[in-house]
Amino acid sequence: MLSPLRRTAAAAVLLLGLFALGQAPAAAEAPAEAPVPAGRLAAVDAYVRERMEATGTPGLSYAVVGPGGPIHTRTWGRDGYGEPVTADTPFLWGSVAKPIAASAVMTLVQDGRLGLDDPVVDHVPAFRFGGAGHASRVTVRHLLQQTAGVPESVTFKVTDCVDSACPRAPQRVAELDDVRPLGPPGTTYAYSSANYLVLAAVVESVTGRSFADHLRDSVLRPAGMDGAIADRASARRRNLPPGHQLLWGIPSAIADGVDDDGAAYGYTGGDLHDLAAFAALQLRSGKAVDGRSVLTAESVRLMRETGRLNPSGAHTGYGLGWRVGGLEAPLDRAVWHTGATPGHAAMLLLLPEQNIALVLQQNLYGLLQDGAVMQVGFGAARILAGGTVPTDTPSAVTYHATVWGLTALALALLAGTVHAARRLRRRSVPGRVVPMVLWCLAGVLPWIAMAAALVLIGPRALWAWTPDAFIALGTATAAGTTTIALELAGAARRRALPDPA
Incomplete structure (x- = not known):
């Protein structure tokens, strides 16, 4: 995109050339209408910069995405190595990994290798969450919808293990054996990354491969996410910078490490191009750039259909890996997910009615700053969707x-x-x-x-x-x-x- 100065200079050169040739300038074709007004994009830029400064976030990148890819990108600040953040700077995405992982699961469902209503124990016989009776009724769908009865409090028992000696996903599943379920499968929604760790074990059993390898072949490469991070080795190849955490109010680049078995629940990552590519894939209803279907239209529909709890009939607001709605207008129809790992945060919001998306990455995060750090994505999406600039500012x-x-x-x-x-x-x-x-x-x-x-x-x-x-x-x-x-x-x-x- 040419800057205003360059556009003015180019127009002057064109007029001079036409004058020298003794020709009258021809009428220029009207440019195609932009999908998002330039003033609105400028307002998003200003808001993001303001929130970035308010939270002390060292580095940030974001993009407005259409079905064909990014239509507006911005990068600011420094990474954990002190280098300028660019569109090629990798970040970790946290739980934004869940709709990506769910997409990988759906490719197995489409191929007939896995069923949404398959009992988990059919593929992972060692699964004993809540005892044999409860575990035998937990299905793949329950895990995807976060309705298996796994309490949120057990998440940290099985996640965020970044040491080289950490047990693999199937071994960590055993940590859930003595956990008391919140209720029978399908009756209680509770968000826990443990559900998606179990899904990784299911996928590995079905494919005979690591979850990261299946994820790369089924989703990442077909979607054009060639630089995506899915394990420790790919993080090293991308030279993933450490994230920042506050030490008595000062952002410090101390958050390093990747859970080698965490791609399904939170340790997927990449640069702005990679995250934008996944958003564009979703806006194209699951079709890759070359026209091949990564996800079928039915899979896309199922993933965005919120689960229904029995016997009350209430909806969870959570589909198969996606949060659906639950935000104030004009984001009430958004399909979205946020995510964080220590030192990194990311957001992906699809606005289906406008056929655009917003993706955003930050290199600052801690549990006690969640509201303040995540507000930037919600506020930016609100402006992008045509809403007013948010005035409510979560404090620290x-x-x-x-x-x-x-x-x-x-x-x-x-x-x-x-x-x-x-x-x-x-x-x-x-x-x-x-x-x-x-x-x-x-x-x-x-x-x-x-x-x-x-x-x-x-x-x-x-x-x-x-x-x-x-x-x-x-x-x-x-x-x-x-x-x-x-x-x-x-x-x-x-x-x-x-x-x-």
Whole structure:
């Protein structure tokens, strides 16, 4: 696309040439109407830049996509290596991987190698989630629709394992054996990446190949996503930069690593061209650039049809890998998904009525910044769909309150440790019961918080998703334990001293 200056210069050269030839300039053909007004695209650009600055996001890229591919792209900032972000800079997409993974599953359904209503145990006999009785009724469709009864809280038990010694997907499925289901299959919707980890095991059983290899051959390459990341090896080939997480409010490029068995639920990625190619494939109703069908029209329809819970008949708002609706107008008909891994975030929103899509990637993410970071995509899509510029701005209060509150508690308990140690060295200091009790109660607080965090999230996820909060909480717990020990030691010592004559 020529800049205004270059267009003016080109027009001047053309007019001069025509004048030199003694010819009158011919009437130019009217340009084809743009699918999105230029002013609207400029408004999206301005909004994205404003939100990027507000959240401190180091690097971002986004594109407005039509059936033929990107019609508007923008890139700003720096990647985790300090290099300028371009359309070729790879990011991780988090749960935007789910509609891509669901597409790979549907190619097996189209080929007759897998049925949506196949029991999972027919393909993964070791699947025992909720006991043999419950597991035998869980189908492929239940996993795709997030209605297998898997609680959201178990997600971190089986996901985000980036070490080379991590167990494969079929082995991780065993972690679900003793988990209590939320209800019979098909009756309760609960979003959990564990559902898609089990799907990876199903696909590997059916194909005899790794899920990443099947994903590449069935979806990524036919869709033109040649640079997409689906495992650790492809991440190395693309030289995937680390993502950023906040350390006491400062974006730091510390989030590195890929779950080698995570392509089905969150560890797919690539550059702006790759994500735009998948969006264009969806706008073409599953047809590849060369006209071949990656997905049939029926598969596309099924994927965007929300599940129905029995016996209530209520809809889940979740199709086969897609979130459908659930947003305020003018996005109420959108088909979409957001996603994040530690340090990266992405969004894909299809606007079927306008036959366009928005894809967006960022290299900053932490659990405590979810609302603030994700707002940029929702707001940009709202403007793109013809809505007003959003005025509601999610704040970072949750992040700052949590991190700085835990940090203050840690510093206070460290001060308490020093104070108790000094008192312990003084033989003649009289004991004061109330201050001792208060210090001991303060020392217990981080233990309560740590226990709750470990139960709800787990140590690996705490470190991966909230590193500064984890460090502050760990420091507070250690300082609290030391404070309690010193206060009790001081009390015991004072009791052992003889009464003054």
